[in-house]
Amino acid sequence: MRKREMSLLLLSRLSALLVLGVLGGLLAFLISRGGPVLGKELFFGDTPPLEALLGLRPVWNGLWPAVAGTLFLLLLTMAFAVLPGIGCGVYLSCFASPREKYWLSLAVDLLAGIPSIVMGLFGFLLIIFLRRTLLPRGSTGMLLAAFCLALLVLPSLIVATRSSLEALPDSLLLAAEALGFSRGQTLRHVLLPAAGQGILGGVMLALGRAAEDTAVIMLTGAVASAGLPGGLTSKFEALPFAIYYTAAQYADRAELDRGYGAALVLLCLSGGLLFLSWRLQRNLERRWKGVR
Amino acid sequence: MEFCVSLRDLSVSFGSRQILKGVNVDFPCRKVTVLLGRSGSGKTTLLRSINRLNESFDGYRGYGTGRVFLDGVLRPISGSGSLPLSILRRKVGMVFQSPNPLPLSIGKNILLPLALVAGKEGEEGKDAMKKALEEVGLWREVSDRLDRPASSLSGGQQQRLCLARALALTPEILLLDEPTSSLDRAAGRRIEELIFSLRERYSILMVSHSLSQAQRLGDYFAILTEGTLNGLLPASELPHGAEAETFIANLL
Ligand SMILES: Nc1ncnc2c1ncn2[C@@H]1O[C@H](COP(=O)(O)OP(=O)(O)OP(=O)(O)O)[C@@H](O)[C@H]1O
Ligand SMILES: [Mg+2]
Numbered sequence: 001m002r003k004r005e006m007s008l009l010l011l012s013r014l015s016a017l018l019v020l021g022v023l024g025g026l027l028a029f030l031i032s033r034g035g036p037v038l039g040k041e042l043f044f045g046d047t048p049p050l051e052a053l054l055g056l057r058p059v060w061n062g063l064w065p066a067v068a069g070t071l072f073l074l075l076l077t078m079a080f081a082v083l084p085g086i087g088c089g090v091y092l093s094c095f096a097s098p099r100e101k102y103w104l105s106l107a108v109d110l111l112a113g114i115p116s117i118v119m120g121l122f123g124f125l126l127i128i129f130l131r132r133t134l135l136p137r138g139s140t141g142m143l144l145a146a147f148c149l150a151l152l153v154l155p156s157l158i159v160a161t162r163s164s165l166e167a168l169p170d171s172l173l174l175a176a177e178a179l180g181f182s183r184g185q186t187l188r189h190v191l192l193p194a195a196g197q198g199i200l201g202g203v204m205l206a207l208g209r210a211a212e213d214t215a216v217i218m219l220t221g222a223v224a225s226a227g228l229p230g231g232l233t234s235k236f237e238a239l240p241f242a243i244y245y246t247a248a249q250y251a252d253r254a255e256l257d258r259g260y261g262a263a264l265v266l267l268c269l270s271g272g273l274l275f276l277s278w279r280l281q282r283n284l285e286r287r288w289k290g291v292r
Numbered sequence: 293m294e295f296c297v298s299l300r301d302l303s304v305s306f307g308s309r310q311i312l313k314g315v316n317v318d319f320p321c322r323k324v325t326v327l328l329g330r331s332g333s334g335k336t337t338l339l340r341s342i343n344r345l346n347e348s349f350d351g352y353r354g355y356g357t358g359r360v361f362l363d364g365v366l367r368p369i370s371g372s373g374s375l376p377l378s379i380l381r382r383k384v385g386m387v388f389q390s391p392n393p394l395p396l397s398i399g400k401n402i403l404l405p406l407a408l409v410a411g412k413e414g415e416e417g418k419d420a421m422k423k424a425l426e427e428v429g430l431w432r433e434v435s436d437r438l439d440r441p442a443s444s445l446s447g448g449q450q451q452r453l454c455l456a457r458a459l460a461l462t463p464e465i466l467l468l469d470e471p472t473s474s475l476d477r478a479a480g481r482r483i484e485e486l487i488f489s490l491r492e493r494y495s496i497l498m499v500s501h502s503l504s505q506a507q508r509l510g511d512y513f514a515i516l517t518e519g520t521l522n523g524l525l526p527a528s529e530l531p532h533g534a535e536a537e538t539f540i541a542n543l544l
Binding site: 171172173174175176177178179180181182185189190194288289290291292 | 343345348377378379380381382386388392393394395396397399400403404405408409439440441457458461
């Protein structure tokens with residue numbers, strides 16, 4: 001018995017170390033290859049940074065349009081996905097009848113199982129269909145890409161919201177109801193904030209997934225060079241696509257290193273977004289709790 | 293005798309199990325009535341049928357009639373002519389067996405219900421909070437740490453906070469479900485003293501497991517046996533000392 005426990009402990013220790021080791025190795029590799037090329041050259045090419053940032057002059061051989069494109073895309077994706085994702089999770093955990101629960105969670109599981117390339121194809125076929133029917137001038141672009149990405153990340157939001165609401169103790173609900181809170185007040189002022197941490201986990205997962213996905217945007221509007229995102233229906237550049245494109249087409253080692261640089265930038269970008277959403281959640285939680 | 297709650301043929305079942313089987317009782321106004329009964333006899337269920345909290349559970353079904361006397365008017369607890377649920381629950385405050393503060397700061401535990409249920413915000417809310425905390429003797433202990441989490445209080449303090457939270461909403465009836473059972477003796481005594489000091493202003497229905505506590509506090513006793521309850525026993529009819537124990541045991 002003792003022996004078994006020991007080996008279990010050893011195994012779990014090793015697994016934890018493995019995660020740390022892999023992450024460390026990955027970071028070290030990316031930084032060693034991509035780090036040296038980080039600089040204003042990488043972002044803006046030969047264009048003066050200020051003018052590039054303000055969009056006065058186009059950037060031809062820099063990452064800035066792709067950074068802006070990815071940020072814009074993420075914003076739009078989250079705008080599409082957050083409300084329905086949280087709403088559906090709330091419905092599943094608080095209002096659905098057992099039958100509805102069964103069918104709805106089956107649907108969510110199926111959606112979660114769809115590979116992103118299939119989601120991209122769906123977007124592509126959707127726009128073709130729309131062109132034949134309602135929108136003869138429609139084309140792939142930012143809006144379509146964000147819509148398909150939103151579908152892709154919806155399940156992680158739904159599941160996170162539902163499971164963190166269901167993990168709350170029943171006594172919390174009972175305490176609020178006994179005080180005379182209405183159903184909506186209980187949800188809005190007690191349950192949702194108490195589940196905030198878990199919901200944030202879902203938002204982070206969704207952000208990360210949307211930031212790295214290439215397959216969907218490749219088929220729905222991302223291109224290698226389009227300049228700064230011009231509008232909701234225009235083609236756009238995006239970091240994961242830039243990385244993919246570089247990896248497939250590079251001519252020399254310098255260009256490949258710029259690809260590593262782009263990967264590092266993408267990593268920092270999603271890290272930064274995760275940090276921001278964590279800070280936001282922590283501030284909201286403090287306000288809710290009324291704790292200094 | 294004036295009464296605050298009147299129950300007629302009240303039956304409650306969860307799923308296929310009947311818990312209360314025809315309860316008939318009138319609880320007196322501005323007195324302490326102690327509910328006694330074996331574990332599982334339905335005491336908590338009886339209290340919850342007065343603030344309609346049973347409805348929050350799956351499989352609940354209720355029959356019979358219940359009426360409450362609030363704001364000088366006798367009204368059915370549910371059905372036509374009844375008060376809106378949130379007003380009923382505001383007027384019939386409840387304290388649970390184990391302290392259940394919301395996962396908020398000490399102050400917000402009282403301010404949030406005040407704002408949402410009683411519409412008291414800002415200075416008005418703060419005044420009401422202070423008054424409620426003073427009523428349970430907690431103001432001096434917590435006035436300088438209202439923004440600390442409620443979970444940082446001791447069990448007894450948490451229970452008093454929960455009582456203050458109910459009192460802040462200006463109830464007329466208090467349902468206390470074994471409010472001292474999760475506390476040590478000293479903290480329990482503190483709550484008992486509080487209940488004693490509240491008896492003239494509120495109608496109190498209290499479940500207790502301790503006969504001596506019941507004797508210290510109760511003006512009336514109600515004995516629940518296997519889901520039935522018929523009438524009340526005034527404290528004066530209860531024998532004193534050890535005899536009371538055998539007397540009650542025979543009734544249970
Ligand atoms: N929500 C519910 N669903 C199903 N059964 C329930 C529910 N609430 C109570 N019961 C059952 O009803 C019976 C009475 O429960 P209740 O909590 O009213 O007893 P009690 O007299 O308060 O007991 P105790 O003294 O142990 O607190 C118990 O057998 C319990 O299992
Ligand atoms: Mg009980």
